[in-house]
Amino acid sequence: MSDALLNALAEALAGLVTAVETSDEEVLDPDTAVKWLEQTGHAFAGLGAADRRALDVLFREVALRQPPGAWRDELAQVSEEFGLDQDDHHATLDTVAEAARRYADTVRRADPATPVPTCPGWDLGDLTRHLGTVHGWAEHLVTARPATRVRPGDLALDPPADPLARPDWFSARADGFTRAARAADPDAPVWSPGADPSVRHYPRHVLAETLVHLADAEIALTGTACPLDPGAAADALDHFLATAPHVPWLAEPLAHLDRDGAVLRLTARDSRTVWTLVLGGGGFTWSRGSARGTPTADVTADAGDLLLLLHRRYGADDARFTLTGDRGLLDDWLAAGGL
Template sequence: MSDALLNALAEALARLVTAVETSDEEVLDPDTAVKWLEHTGHVLAGLDAADRRALDALFREAALREPPGPWREELLKVSAGFGLDEDTHLTTVDAVADHARRYAATVRGNDPATPVPTCPGWNLGDLTRHLGTVHGWAEHLVTARPATRVRAGDLPLDPPADPAAYPDWFAARAEGFAGAARAADPEAPVWSPGADPHVRHYPRHVLAETLVHLADAEIALTGTARPLDPDTAADALDHFLTTAPYVPWIAEPLAHLDRDGAVLRLSARDSGAVWTLVLGGGGFAWSRGSGDTEPTADVTADAGELLLLLHRRYGADDPRFTLTGDRDLLDDWLAAGRL
C-alpha cells in the first residue's frame, strides 16, 4: 500500500470521526454516534503497538495539514480518543501490578484454610499458590520467549512449604512478572495458548487471571467482590472472548450447543460498552457494539460483574444482572463455558 493511499485513508477516517464527534444531536442521534465510534475504537484497539503508533502519526499529520483553528484542534483529539497515543502494553502491566498488590493485601494475614466457594475444593492457600504460579510461569515466558508450550509444573517456582507464607511469595512472583513484562518487547514472538503468540498476550492474560482470582478471594472473605474499573474489566472480557475458542474445554462444549444464529448480548451499564456474541459455525463470533441484529438474550450489569458472570463467579439469578429475552440461551452458554 502506497504512502499516499495510507495518508488518504487516515485523513478520511480522522475527518469522519471528527464529523461524528462534533455533530449536533439534531443531525446525528448520540446513541448511534456512540455505537459507530465504539466499534471503530475496538477495531483500532486490536492493532499491534507498531501499527497503533503509525496510525497515531498519520492522524496527527492529517490534522497538522489543516490551518490553525477549531477544526484542526478537533482532528488532533482523534488519536487520544482512541487511545492510540497510549502505551497499552505498559498500561496493562501497571494494572496487573496494581491488582496483584490488592490481592496480596486482601489475603495477607487471613487463614489460608479459608474455603473459596467460587473455586469448589480450593482454600485461600490453594488460590494464592495458583495465582503465584500463573505470574511466575508468565515471567518465564516473557523472558525466555520459548516457541513451544512450557508447563508451569516444569518450572522451579519454589512455593514455600507453609501456606501462611504464600502471600509474600505471591507478591514476589507478581513483582517479577511485572518487571520482566515492562522490560520485554511486546512485539517479540513467544508461544501463547491463544490467538496472539507475542509477549503482549501475557499482561492481558495475567491481568484477567488476577482480576478473577482477586474476586474469588474477596468473595471468600467478605461474601462479595469489590467493583472493578470498567475499562480494565472490559479489556479482560475482550481477552476472555478472544481466547475462549483456543481453550478446548470451553470451545468444544460451545461447538455443540446447537443454537446456531442465537445472539447473546452483554451490556455494561457503567461504561456503555456492549459485546455481541453470535453462535454458530461450530463456535461463536463476537464483536464490540450492539450491531444490527436483535439479541436472543441481553444481560445488563457493570462490566466487572459481566466478567465474573462469564467466569461463573456470580450466578445469572443474582440481582446484579438484568436479563431480557431467552434465559435458556444464557444458561446454555454458562454451562458450556464452565471453567
C-alpha cells in the same frame, strides 16, 4: 499499499471520527455516536504497538495539513482520544500491578485455610499458590520466549509449603512478572494459549486471572466481590472472548451448543460497552457494539459483574443482572463456556 492511499484513508477516517464527535444531538443520536466510536476504538486496540504508532503519526499529519482553526484542533485530538499515543502494554501492566497489590493485601490478613466457594476444594492458601504460579509462569514466558508450550508444572516456581508465607511469595512472583514484561518487546514472538503469539498477550492474560481470583478471595471472605475498574474488567472480558476459541476445553463444548444463529448480547452499564456474541459455524464470533436487530438474549450489568458471570463466579439469577430474551441461551452458554 501506497503512501498516497494510506494518507487518504487516514484523512477520511480522521474526518469521519471528528464529524461524529462534533455532531449536534439533533443530527446524530448520542448513543449511536458512542457505539460507532467504540467499535472504531476496539479495532484500534487490536493493533500491535508498531501499527498504533504508525496510525498515530498518520492522524497527526492529517491535522497538520489543515489550516489553523477549530477543525484542525479537533483532528489533532483523534490519536489522544483513541489512546494511540499511549502504550497499552505498559498501561495494562500498571493495572496488573495494582490488582496484584490488592490481592496480596486481601489474603495477607486472612486465614489461609478459609474455603473458597467459587473454586470448590480450594482454600485461600491454594488460591494464592495458583495465582503466584500464573505470574511466575508468565514471567518465564516473556523472558525466555519459547516457541512451544510450556506448562506451569515444568517450571521450578517453588511455592512455600507454609500457606502463611504464600502472600509474600505471590507478591514476589507478581513483581517479577511486571518487571520482566516491562523490559520485553511487547511484539516479540512467544507461544501463547490464544490468538496472539506475542509478549503482548501475557499482561492481558495475567490481568484477567488476577481480577477473577481477586474476586474469588473477596467472595470467600465477605460473600461478595468489590467493584472492578470498568475499563480493566472490559479488557479482561475481551481477552476471555478472544482466547476461548483457542482453548479446547472451552471451544469444544461451545461448538456443540446447537444454537446456530442465536445472539447473546452483554451490556455494561458502567463502561457503556456492548459485546455481541453470535453462535454458529462450530463455535461463535464476537464483536464490540450492538448488532442490528433484537438479540436472542441480553444481559445487562456492570462490566466487572459480567466478567464474573462468564467465569461463573455469580449466578445469572443474582440481582446484579438484568436479563431479557431467551434465558435458556445464557444458561447453555454458561454451562458450556464457564471456567
